[in-house]
Amino acid sequence: MIRAGTEFLKNLKQKDYFNATECFNCGTCTALCPMGIEILPRELFRYVLIGAEEKIVERSDTIFSCLLCKMCEANCPQGVKIAENIRTLRWYLTERVYKIS
Ligand code: SF4
Numbered sequence: 026m027i028r029a030g031t032e033f034l035k036n037l038k039q040k041d042y043f044n045a046t047e048c049f050n051c052g053t054c055t056a057l058c059p060m061g062i063e064i065l066p067r068e069l070f071r072y073v074l075i076g077a078e079e080k081i082v083e084r085s086d087t088i089f090s091c092l093l094c095k096m097c098e099a100n101c102p103q104g105v106k107i108a109e110n111i112r113t114l115r116w117y118l119t120e121r122v123y124k125i126s
């Protein structure tokens with residue numbers, strides 16, 4: 026069962042950059058992604074904002090598939106730093122979940 030909360034977002038921000046509260050779910054990022062990564066940024070950001078860490082772990086493959094090309098970011102009407110946010114999620118997965126480094 027997923028419990029909504031703010032702890033996950035606080036943990037990410039302690040270590041690194043994360044801004045997504047401005048995302049209003051317009052879908053521009055999804056439409057322009059050259060990887061065809063379905064609903065990636067807006068879906069992930071929603072999970073973070075509600076504190077659904079398990080869902081972020083479930084989407085690990087997708088998170089590491091992102092090219093960090095910033096096509097989405099350059100066209101985001103809300104100025105969300107999408108690529109930096111994805112980098113932060115990668116840090117979380119690598120260090121906190123898979124403990125690789
Ligand atoms: S383009 Fe920006 S505001 Fe629109 S869904 Fe993507 S992250 Fe959210």
Ligand code: SF4
Nearest residue numbers: 058091092094095097
């Ligand atoms: S940065 Fe990632 S999510 Fe954004 S358009 Fe490029 S591949 Fe897609």
